[in-house]
Amino acid sequence: MKRGMYFAGAGAAGLLAAAVAVLAPHDDQPEAASEAPAPPRIVMAEGDDRLPSTTATDWVTYADHVVVVTAASERRLPVSATEAARGEGLIGRTVDMQVKKVLWSRKGAPEAAPKSWTYNAAGFALTNGDPEAAAPMAVHGRPRMEVGHQYIVAVSWEPARCSPGDKPEPGRWMGLGEGSEVPYDGNTIGQGEMEGRVQTAAQARILVAGEHGLEEEMIGQDAAALAAKLKATPATEKQTFSAQSQPTACD
Template identity: 35%
Template sequence: MKKILGIVVITVVVTAAVFGILRSDKQGVPKHDAASIVEGDPVYVTSGHEMFSSETPADWAGNADYILDLSMTSEKVSEGDEFFVDRLADFVVHEVLYERAGAPTLPDALSMRVAGWMKGRGATLRPIVTKHGSSRMIPGHRYVVAIRYLEPRCNPDDDVEAGGWQAIGSWGVVPYDGKKVGEGEIDARGGQKLRDVTTLADSSVAGRVVADKSAIGDLIRMVQRADAKERDPQRGARVGC
């Protein structure tokens, strides 16, 4: 089994055919041909268990260090193996909307690992989204994101997975193009609206955004009013890892 951003991938549902190009250098490190993967490409949807819960306001209040209004400015291949290629993205933070007491200090330049690509036949890549109806996060789009700092963690073979900032889960990202909550990029396609693509329960953050036509202030107050559940532990973190 392979972990993607704290997700143990169990199955992969094919939602599209072949597209995208992957090139490799002599050391076998993948290089992204930026012209080969474009907005609107079909995606693979992974199905698995995420490290943290991210669906409800209580999940956001309990698991997030920050809630940010941000835009992705660029992306690049970070690392890969025989099955997956990871993606490292740079963001500009427009506003800090929520900060947990005692949260680590945000860096001046924010970079995060985000869902990357699955390798297909030959040199093809298939963009990954972790849940249908969630945002992949791609350059040029704006989001409200609940993020958490992860400590380095070790897998059973004692390999080290680097720590860093990461969205708390698939539902910890809400599209925010045009400063309109719930509108923007979903499933790697721009111009979408949550209310048209999701059937999440009204108890979820996304479901309430859809039902209440929430503004950004409403979303943050929703989290602030939530009784924060006990903070989910980061599995695999280990001192000296």
């Protein structure tokens, strides 16, 4: 759903650097009476995609594996001393992603498909000094990855980085970009959690009307249909993008 861009796989620092705006969550119900409690706010962020992720060709060219996952548990990260002192900033969040099924794998992938991994998810925006009152944060056009929901994710392996003068970063699984993470509750593509709210496949079709991509094409279908689509799609030559940093090999 092309309603924004994102630093795919970025941690708290990357999301904090993105522009944010406080918005009410999407609501398909009629407007509530004035005396009804206001819905909880969600802070929405923008960013940049790491790799192309819109089409089936993008997925089979840049992904190593496409998997069905469940968000099994989450951990809210501690507030940094700097953010606690100024009373605002971002509270990070990680999610334990459990792989239920591997739908597709690229021949020659550098690592076998994971059984699980820790996902750096959108966390919470601290604005009034009280961490317990921090607002949930989501990224335009992407699931928030909430516990109990199921998703289809196209991932690639990011090797360890050991740049001189910087703290070493271990290798990790990362998404491609906005189009590489898809709701999949009830084994139906497009149905489930998106941007912190729950939607049906019918609602998803309305939200993406006029948009064209793999995610939009597959709404309402199941993982088997997506796997068949990927297996029938040839990859193209990978391109190098200026925004991609080149890792330095670790000893």
